[in-house]
Amino acid sequence: MRARPLPPPTDDAAPAAPALLPPVAGAAAPVGRARHSRSQSWIGVARPLPPRRRLALTLLSFLLPLGLWAAISYIPILWHPLVEVTNPGEVAWMEPGMRVPKAAFAEEVAAASSAGTEAPAGRPANPVYLPAPHEVAVALWTTLTAAPPQRDAIWLPASLWHSIQIIFWGFTISSIFGVPLGVLCGAQPTIARLTEPVIEFVRYLPAPAFGALMVAILGIYDGPKIAIIVIGTFFQQVLVIANTTRRVDPLLIEAALTMGSRNLRLIRRVVVPAVLPQLYRDQRILLGWAWTYLIVAELIGTTSGITFFITQQARYQHFDNVYAAILVIGFIGIATDIALALLGRRLFPYARSEA
Amino acid sequence: MSAAPIPMTPEPCDYRTQCESVRARFDKLKAREVALKVENLGKVFRNADGGETVALRGIDLVTHRREFLCVVGPSGCGKSTFVRILAGLETKTSGTVSVGGVPVSGPGADRGMVFQGYTLFPWLTVKRNVAFGLEENGESRHVAEREALQWLALIGLERFADAYPHQLSGGMKQRVAIARALAMRPRILLMDEPFSALDAQSRARMQAYLIEIWRKIDITIVFITHDLDEAVTLADRILVLKAHPGEVDELIEVPVPRPRHPGQMLTPEFRATRTRLDALIHPAEAEADGPADLGSLDMVTRMASVGDEVE
Numbered sequence: 001m002r003a004r005p006l007p008p009p010t011d012d013a014a015p016a017a018p019a020l021l022p023p024v025a026g027a028a029a030p031v032g033r034a035r036h037s038r039s040q041s042w043i044g045v046a047r048p049l050p051p052r053r054r055l056a057l058t059l060l061s062f063l064l065p066l067g068l069w070a071a072i073s074y075i076p077i078l079w080h081p082l083v084e085v086t087n088p089g090e091v092a093w094m095e096p097g098m099r100v101p102k103a104a105f106a107e108e109v110a111a112a113s114s115a116g117t118e119a120p121a122g123r124p125a126n127p128v129y130l131p132a133p134h135e136v137a138v139a140l141w142t143t144l145t146a147a148p149p150q151r152d153a154i155w156l157p158a159s160l161w162h163s164i165q166i167i168f169w170g171f172t173i174s175s176i177f178g179v180p181l182g183v184l185c186g187a188q189p190t191i192a193r194l195t196e197p198v199i200e201f202v203r204y205l206p207a208p209a210f211g212a213l214m215v216a217i218l219g220i221y222d223g224p225k226i227a228i229i230v231i232g233t234f235f236q237q238v239l240v241i242a243n244t245t246r247r248v249d250p251l252l253i254e255a256a257l258t259m260g261s262r263n264l265r266l267i268r269r270v271v272v273p274a275v276l277p278q279l280y281r282d283q284r285i286l287l288g289w290a291w292t293y294l295i296v297a298e299l300i301g302t303t304s305g306i307t308f309f310i311t312q313q314a315r316y317q318h319f320d321n322v323y324a325a326i327l328v329i330g331f332i333g334i335a336t337d338i339a340l341a342l343l344g345r346r347l348f349p350y351a352r353s354e355a
Numbered sequence: 356m357s358a359a360p361i362p363m364t365p366e367p368c369d370y371r372t373q374c375e376s377v378r379a380r381f382d383k384l385k386a387r388e389v390a391l392k393v394e395n396l397g398k399v400f401r402n403a404d405g406g407e408t409v410a411l412r413g414i415d416l417v418t419h420r421r422e423f424l425c426v427v428g429p430s431g432c433g434k435s436t437f438v439r440i441l442a443g444l445e446t447k448t449s450g451t452v453s454v455g456g457v458p459v460s461g462p463g464a465d466r467g468m469v470f471q472g473y474t475l476f477p478w479l480t481v482k483r484n485v486a487f488g489l490e491e492n493g494e495s496r497h498v499a500e501r502e503a504l505q506w507l508a509l510i511g512l513e514r515f516a517d518a519y520p521h522q523l524s525g526g527m528k529q530r531v532a533i534a535r536a537l538a539m540r541p542r543i544l545l546m547d548e549p550f551s552a553l554d555a556q557s558r559a560r561m562q563a564y565l566i567e568i569w570r571k572i573d574i575t576i577v578f579i580t581h582d583l584d585e586a587v588t589l590a591d592r593i594l595v596l597k598a599h600p601g602e603v604d605e606l607i608e609v610p611v612p613r614p615r616h617p618g619q620m621l622t623p624e625f626r627a628t629r630t631r632l633d634a635l636i637h638p639a640e641a642e643a644d645g646p647a648d649l650g651s652l653d654m655v656t657r658m659a660s661v662g663d664e665v666e
């Protein structure tokens with residue numbers, strides 16, 4: 001909620017409350033306790049960081065995990081538990097490109113040297129499920145720009161676009177019903193008591209469990225996927241929005257009542273505008289959840305969408321493509337959120353700290 | 356703060372003696388029609404543990420059109436509950452409240468209210484805040500905004516018509532809140548400690564503003580305050596409530612002549628009224644806070660060195 005502005009502080013310079021001293025009768029006790037002020041506290045009232053430091057820390061928060069990933073990928077002594085075979089020598093079961101455990105490889109080398117046959121050659125490698133950053137970067141570029149080499153494989157941009165549409169419809173349908181019901185529950189205790197207990201129950205029913213049911217009802221195309229996103233989002237949405245609405249400053253409502261606002265007009269003219277910045281932020285968070293439910297929804301046997309792309313590529317052991325697709329989802333998610341945050345700042349100039 | 360007890364020299368003046376002009380004013384005031392009538396008003400709160408708290412009991416009050424009534428009392432005397440019942444924001448347990456002869460049930464446009472906290476709608480500009488009540492009562496947006504501008508002119512904030520509330524100072528916000536309440540043309544303006552969040556200078560200025568507005572507009576004001584000087588400065592009559600349960604202690608007719616100005620705070624009438632208010636309110640507070648007389652200050656143990664004196 002908006003913090004009510006306080007009157008201008010007048011006693012900023014006032015000294016902090018003195019520490020309690022044990023009663024030392026008549027003794028020349030030193031006033032105050034030096035050891036209390038010796039070290040700065042790490043935790044205090046959180047203040048905004050200076051902009052440059054903020055930017056630096058933001059970059060660092062991405063660079064640190066990236067650096068860790070790069071270190072594990074490019075510095076062999078850190079992990080590299082396998083050996084990628086470059087030349088199988090005369091070992092029958094080895095092929096170039098195969099990754100074998102270090103111990104097994106060393107055994108074959110020892111066996112070859114004792115038998116006098118050509119020893120296999122190889123270089124230390126990580127498991128296939130951990131490609132190096134540059135491999136993922138290349139995969140990202142190729143999956144986004146070029147058609148896939150396999151004939152039956154689908155193109156990443158196409159599957160992504162399909163998924164975005166599903167999210168859009170699922171979230172829109174959920175919001176059309178969920179937001180008004182949530183606001184109504186937040187504004188009217190009787191309606192809230194009548195609906196929220198059952199919603200509270202239903203939201204614990206796992207949305208994916210409805211998958212088979214939805215396929216039976218809605219067929220095998222996008223219907224059930226959208227339905228699962230709606231089921232996954234709607235019930236949370238009602239409760240979250242209702243709680244947000246309940247936090248509206250009661251004084252604003254009372255002020256409006258004394259000016260003659262009533263019922264739905266009161267909701268439209270006061271309650272909704274009062275919670276709108278916070279409600280907008282709730283919707284941003286809920287949109288993030290909708291993405292989670294998308295992945296679940298798309299696991300229902302279908303041949304489209306981003307999840308199908310990921311599972312298919314994983315089946316081909318193209319883990320670089322898998323990471324590329326996961327990263328793309330991350331980029332889309334964060335880009336949407338930043339765009340919505342900026343839009344919110346434009347929409348609600350009066351709620352500076354909220355949107 | 357006003358709570359500091361001022362050592363009083365014996366005053367020959369009784370707060371009940373009124374000079375000629377003051378008595379004439381009161382006669383004229385009481386001849387006007389009744390604006391607000393409260394009869395045997397009672398309010399009982401039911402506690403969570405099943406018990407009951409009597410907040411107000413047997414309040415009787417009649418105010419006349421264009422009267423300025425202040426309500427004071429120790430904390431917990433139910434003065435806020437009282438004004439909220441008048442506004443229709445709180446239900447009453449017993450008794451009747453009528454405004455201009457019409458019984459009050461729920462909030463209505465005949466009673467404007469200014470709250471202690473800032474209640475301007477942060478998403479509306481100052482102008483649209485003032486226009487809000489008019490729009491709610493059926494005016495078109497255009498007409499409402501034009502009228503709002505006139506009210507803003509009255510309180511001297513035309514320049515801020517298109518500003519948002521968060522861009523205003525506390526005093527300005529309360530001025531806009533007053534204009535917003537007045538714009539609906541209520542018979543009664545209810546004010547619940549409207550200036551208590553302001554610093555001393557702003558408060559004095561706001562008091563002057565309020566008196567100026569009250570002089571120019573046909574309005575009856577019921578003003579809750581805990582600042583006794585403020586009550587004497589503003590009021591025609593002061594309703595003193597006592598706590599547990601909230602009952603009428605006394606209805607004081609303020610003998611200070613109008614027009615009021617800060618210099619009057621030293622006049623015998625002002626000081627006599629103030630002394631009476633202190634006598635009515637502060638014994639009760641001292642009881643609630645425990646012994647606070649000077650003798651008990653010796654209980655503080657000395658913890659500074661001897662010879663290191665500050666006084």
